[in-house]
Amino acid sequence: MGTVKTKRMPRAVREQQMLDAAVRTFGQRGYMAASMDEIAELAGVSKPLVYLYLNSKEDLFAACIRREAGALTEAVRAGVDRELPADRQLWDGLRAFFTYTAEHPDGWSVLHIQARTHGERFASEVAAMREEIVAFVTQLIVAAARAAHRDPDLAEGEVAGLAEALVGAAESLAAWANATPGVTARQAAATLMNFSWAGLANLMEGRPWSAP
Amino acid sequence: MGTVKTKRMPRAVREQQMLDAAVRTFGQRGYMAASMDEIAELAGVSKPLVYLYLNSKEDLFAACIRREAGALTEAVRAGVDRELPADRQLWDGLRAFFTYTAEHPDGWSVLHIQARTHGERFASEVAAMREEIVAFVTQLIVAAARAAHRDPDLAEGEVAGLAEALVGAAESLAAWANATPGVTARQAAATLMNFSWAGLANLMEGRPWSAP
Incomplete structure (x- = not known):
């Protein structure tokens, strides 16, 4: 995904995409084995953006x-x-x-x-x-x-x-x-x-x- | 408890006492908060003896x-x-x-x-x-x-x-x-x-x- 598309998408929408990717990854791999790299990739965003929005793997899991x-x-x-x-x-x-x-x-x-x-x-x-x-x-x-x-x-x-x-x-x-x-x-x-x-x-x- | 009593008791009996103490401590405090010191004290044995018999906190919990x-x-x-x-x-x-x-x-x-x-x-x-x-x-x-x-x-x-x-x-x-x-x-x-x-x-x- 290009930067232009990234900038246009509202934060709430992007957060939901991250949560979708996280739920799938946590559900299929388990909490321990799931990696933030994989979640970011599946959501089509950079890993720093996931941390910026959801703070940590723990907080992301709690949000899921x-x-x-x-x-x-x-x-x-x-x-x-x-x-x-x-x-x-x-x-x-x-x-x-x-x-x-x-x-x-x-x-x-x-x-x-x-x-x-x-x-x-x-x-x-x-x-x-x-x-x-x-x-x-x-x-x-x-x-x-x-x-x-x-x-x-x-x-x-x-x-x-x-x-x-x-x-x-x-x-x-x-x-x-x-x-x-x-x-x-x-x-x-x-x-x-x-x-x-x-x-x-x-x-x-x-x-x-x-x-x- | 004195060393004499410790030496006289068969291993199986002493292990059961350790497990009794561990189940009570894990059940009441939770796995994370339970300490091996507390379990040893409640069982009336030394902490090294608990490690000698049950190996680790993880193995002790699995045995429970x-x-x-x-x-x-x-x-x-x-x-x-x-x-x-x-x-x-x-x-x-x-x-x-x-x-x-x-x-x-x-x-x-x-x-x-x-x-x-x-x-x-x-x-x-x-x-x-x-x-x-x-x-x-x-x-x-x-x-x-x-x-x-x-x-x-x-x-x-x-x-x-x-x-x-x-x-x-x-x-x-x-x-x-x-x-x-x-x-x-x-x-x-x-x-x-x-x-x-x-x-x-x-x-x-x-x-x-x-x-x-």
Whole structure:
């Protein structure tokens, strides 16, 4: 790329190109093995420009985590229409989640593997996103339980546990789906729906499983 | 502790004491902040002896991961009687899992957080244990589906996905239960059973949830 084109492009656009290149490189090579040279080359800019804009490899990685976490959370929120029945909301939310992770395998690898494997600073960035998703799922379960049962016998602690279970199951399945040839986003969402919906519906209607 | 006592104790016993001290220190302080001085002092031995037996902080940490992973897997296997009905097996396995993680919060922190946060070498140690647990759960679901339905309509890929979902949900809940005051192992197991059993039972009996 020539200097003329470089000068014409606004900083925000160029930063996004750097982040695109960084997410791909971190996701495919891992944080340690990824080099700033490679990222700059893939973004079509000079290495000093990457340092000028993003400061350091650490800061660049943190910026990747923040951007990918924001995009994933936004994709799930946008996929769910809060006016629809609860099973439809859950199904839509799961499809949005698995579609995003399938279409952005490098971004998902950054969030699910790389961010948690390379120190507490990055792990806490991704923990904040996870809390936001757990809170969103918790609201969804509470609203659905209220709709199913005027006075649902679901304690707040129980709902928090269910939301943790659902998010943990979704994370685990997304990693498995991306590593397993032939598993589509729709199949992953259907597996989790099959797995969780009957139990959630029973709970919402006040019919828990009883311990032997 | 005096030199006399040191000399009398067999190496295997002393190594276990070092590992006990290391798991507690790594679990509570985190891998980076934990010091070999502190681990040696807590084990009641000299720091050179820790290096003599376990070689380095890295090797000591890897030995902790291996010991804790083996103990957790063994606790789950020992908790399940493969002759009992499927829901009982799942309930017993979940109780064994959550009892172990509740009683060994430092060991669980080493496996679930520390091992995944400090580099690929440790992450792959814990991934091996996870695969073993997923394989165990997969067998359990396949056997239960066969028992429920002579010719179950559950493809192998579907069962693998269900096992991933269950293991991911259990990991997530164990971390939440240990961080949430007042949540017992039995409650965590009941939450996950409530969440998953109705759906699993439907699947085993050939009655999947159908997409809208």
